[in-house]
Amino acid sequence: MEEGSAQDRLRRFIEGGGYGVGDRLPPERQLIAELGMTRTALRKGLEALEREGAIWRHVGKGTFVAGVASEVAAMEDTGEAQPPAIPAPLMDLGRQITPLRMMRARLCIEPAIAREAAANASTEAITRVRLAMERANAATSWRDYEAQDDLFHRAIAEATDNPMLLAVFDQMNQVRRVVIWGNLERESARPAHDHSSFGEHTAVTNAIAERNPAAAYEEMRMHLRSVSRRLFDEE
Numbered sequence: 001m002e003e004g005s006a007q008d009r010l011r012r013f014i015e016g017g018g019y020g021v022g023d024r025l026p027p028e029r030q031l032i033a034e035l036g037m038t039r040t041a042l043r044k045g046l047e048a049l050e051r052e053g054a055i056w057r058h059v060g061k062g063t064f065v066a067g068v069a070s071e072v073a074a075m076e077d078t079g080e081a082q083p084p085a086i087p088a089p090l091m092d093l094g095r096q097i098t099p100l101r102m103m104r105a106r107l108c109i110e111p112a113i114a115r116e117a118a119a120n121a122s123t124e125a126i127t128r129v130r131l132a133m134e135r136a137n138a139a140t141s142w143r144d145y146e147a148q149d150d151l152f153h154r155a156i157a158e159a160t161d162n163p164m165l166l167a168v169f170d171q172m173n174q175v176r177r178v179v180i181w182g183n184l185e186r187e188s189a190r191p192a193h194d195h196s197s198f199g200e201h202t203a204v205t206n207a208i209a210e211r212n213p214a215a216a217y218e219e220m221r222m223h224l225r226s227v228s229r230r231l232f233d234e235e
Contacts, residue, residue: 006045009035025063056091056178086174094178102179103228111221113157113165118208118216121159126209129155133201145191152201196226
């Protein structure tokens with residue numbers, strides 16, 4: 001079996017099995033039986049997915065979903081370029097950092113990025129931020145929402161017109177994809193129409209559109225604090 005075929009079958013297995021970010025895949029013996037492939041083919045497929053950043057492996061603990069398998073598959077289906085593999089140092093960092101520390105890092109960095117976006121965004125960049133916000137608000141599933149939310153935050157980083165800040169955001173986001181968040185339980189198939197992030201996204205977007213750096217900083221800080229409270233039951 002060719003490596004590409006094993007890689008594709010593994011990706012379909014992850015997608016079809018409903019595995020999410022941080023979920024551990026079955027052991028190799030079970031994967032070989034379920035997918036009907038040799039150990040050599042399986043390991044080549046796993047290595048290919050790890051290079052993409054779709055999974056990560058920890059000796060003695062197993063193989064985990066890193067969060068980009070569906071994005072890679074979607075890009076292949078549409079003929080778009082694949083995202084770069086997550087560099088090994090960032091993979092290692094993501095395996096060491098806790099979800100709470102990841103959120104604290106975002107709270108340090110992203111409000112400042114929003115402030116710079118408000119100060120420097122072009123009209124076209126503001127339009128892209130608003131469009132990303134609207135797409136996140138219109139998401140029909142949690143998976144769609146999370147993908148659109150990611151694009152919304154990146155659009156803000158792009159709006160800073162500062163390649164250094166965009167690079168910082170992208171590297172932080174790559175680390176976030178590797179962090180083991182655990183299985184988040186959802187009570188519905190999609191975000192509720194009054195999901196708090198929708199209004200928070202709107203407030204951030206409006207502050208940037210109004211070119212109010214102080215307000216953009218504060219609205220992003222409040223948004224991330226709200227997300228942190230939902231994830232970690234913080235007061």
